[in-house]
Amino acid sequence: MGFLHKGHMTLMERAKQENELVIVSIFVNPLQFGPTEDYETYPRNEVKDVELAKEIGVDIVFIPQVQDMYPNKMKIKLSINERIDQLCGKSRPGHFDGVLTVLAKLFHIVNPTKVYFGLKDAQQVAVVDALIQDLNFPIELVGVPTVREESGLAISSRNVHLSPQEKKEATELYKALNYGRKLVVDGETNPVMIEKEVKNYLKNNTSSKIDYIDILSYPDLKKVDQINQRVILAGALYFEKARIIDNLIFNEQGNLENKFS
Amino acid sequence: MGFLHKGHMTLMERAKQENELVIVSIFVNPLQFGPTEDYETYPRNEVKDVELAKEIGVDIVFIPQVQDMYPNKMKIKLSINERIDQLCGKSRPGHFDGVLTVLAKLFHIVNPTKVYFGLKDAQQVAVVDALIQDLNFPIELVGVPTVREESGLAISSRNVHLSPQEKKEATELYKALNYGRKLVVDGETNPVMIEKEVKNYLKNNTSSKIDYIDILSYPDLKKVDQINQRVILAGALYFEKARIIDNLIFNEQGNLENKFS
CATH class of the missing domain: 3.30.1300.10 (Pantoate-beta-alanine ligase, C-terminal domain)
Structure with missing residues (x-):
């Protein structure tokens, strides 16, 4: 979702090390925000994000507009009925359905061989794992260990x-x-x-x-x-x-x- | 779902004409049958099907087992909430959700550039169109005109x-x-x-x-x-x-x- 910090940078560096071509998508996905959540005010800085990605050697930054990703009302719904009734999922009903939907779309558009997700959001990684396994996406999921400050505090x-x-x-x-x-x-x-x-x-x-x-x-x-x-x-x-x-x-x-x- | 007839043959012939490589999947998908429907007794003849596909020059016949396609209970659900409350859809609740799920899986396994469906099942074609459009599958959907006997009767x-x-x-x-x-x-x-x-x-x-x-x-x-x-x-x-x-x-x-x- 952009507004890149050191955690994201580590994902990009790791992807760069392990692949010929690295594509980063930046998209604040309205579908994964609840009605009372902070979609409008979620921090965005695409200019800075592109600079940071460039520094690391990312090949393509994909920044679609909402209209590109959701040109019409969705007729198809993706949902998950396990791995979501615990941890952060229980207080964000529908959140992971929105995540799944945008990921299925991004996976088809970008067509990656590997995808990199931070293990700080371990529940998200578990949900992406279910998506890839259950629907046979030909994609390897890489969970990247949480990046921490010297104090041990997870970066966020x-x-x-x-x-x-x-x-x-x-x-x-x-x-x-x-x-x-x-x-x-x-x-x-x-x-x-x-x-x-x-x-x-x-x-x-x-x-x-x-x-x-x-x-x-x-x-x-x-x-x-x-x-x-x-x-x-x-x-x-x-x-x-x-x-x-x-x-x-x-x-x-x-x-x-x-x-x- | 196999038990190939002249309608299927026409799909394969058309695919053969327009592509370098043709893959046919044969799978009677339990997920798209209702509890009172004829999953168990649905006609099957894989030996004959493979012969017919060979005659046409199909390159690969993919015949997975149920255990291959559904090794675990599905955590992810695909569903469609439009294009299904009319025609045959209204009397087969959940049918098209099962179709969507197996197609998403088959599309990821086979990775086709084009898929061929008969327009005799025009509602199915409309549902596949929604799947491909909504989730950005990089696949071209080809609807093949209904094959008829000389009398005009649609082959089934x-x-x-x-x-x-x-x-x-x-x-x-x-x-x-x-x-x-x-x-x-x-x-x-x-x-x-x-x-x-x-x-x-x-x-x-x-x-x-x-x-x-x-x-x-x-x-x-x-x-x-x-x-x-x-x-x-x-x-x-x-x-x-x-x-x-x-x-x-x-x-x-x-x-x-x-x-x-």
Whole structure:
């Protein structure tokens, strides 16, 4: 959706390393915004985006207009009925249907062999994985590990809305998730226990309101009774003017995994 | 779906004439059959089908198994909310969603530049057109004119279920549709008038029960007040053991049109 930051840059660099030709699409997709969401005010800076893409050596920047992507009312609907009732999906009904629709269109227009998505939006990656698998898109999905500041804070456009004090506290989310992962490394297999410990850590170390701390199978995003498979430990925190998210994906030994499916 | 007849052969011949490489898929798609429909008993003859395809010079016959096409429960759903509440669609809820899903999968697996569909199933062609347009599939849709016996009867697997007397009467459907078209050539623009005339003709000349005789815009399949655009005049008749369908697509002058979109 453009307004590129270091996370996007890493995706482009990785794509550049692994492919002959790199195409970046920039499109703020109205279909994935709810009626009360910030489609109109979503930040845009196409001139700067094109400059940044050029610096990295991106071959083509594809910036369609809404009229190009949706010339007529859609008759066909794409929807997903799994992997969306957890994490961020539960508070954004229809969001991922809009994501799927624009991706199916972009995939057909751009015709990529590989697509690169940031694992910071791990649920989005899980949804794209379902799209590609279920409809047999001849595309390899590459999930790129989250890019972090030196403090560990996951890079996000929304970080600018954090006060200096909040920004300091926000770094605790990554620490808390790593603390949870450490418990698995040390032999804990009960997800409820770990979720509780992580929440307590955040309550003691931040002034944020916890939206969720969840352990789920990945990429299926289902509740697990026991950690005996690849899981995601994901968290979302509300600060005064920003909600931040982060996650870790690891196996039953607590070893980080960024590859899947 | 295989069990190839002269209609399918014409599709393959046409594809062979216009392309370097022709791939035929044969797959009886469980997803497009309703619970009370004839998925289990649908006629199959893959050995014969492959022979026939070979005769025409088809390069590849793709015959996947159900387990290949649907290895897991689908998480993604494709659906269409227009072009389906008329004609055959209204009595087969969910049918075209199943068609769309298998076609999206087959299109991604086979990766064709052109796809060939018979205009005998004109509603199916309209639905495939919506799929390709809405999701930007890089595919050209070719609608191939209905293949007929010398009597004018549209060729269909279901014709074998007609008694000799019914088969004779069934030829009246094509005559009736042409009679309706002739009224447009002669200046009639009121669809209700034409539908009535065509129905009367069929009542007078056959023992069949009329399912529908409809004039709709094509490929949008919407009711029209007046014939001032491309329309389809479509009919379906019930005989003792078979339901037969046929249609003509023509412009406001009554001239046949097989190209669209």
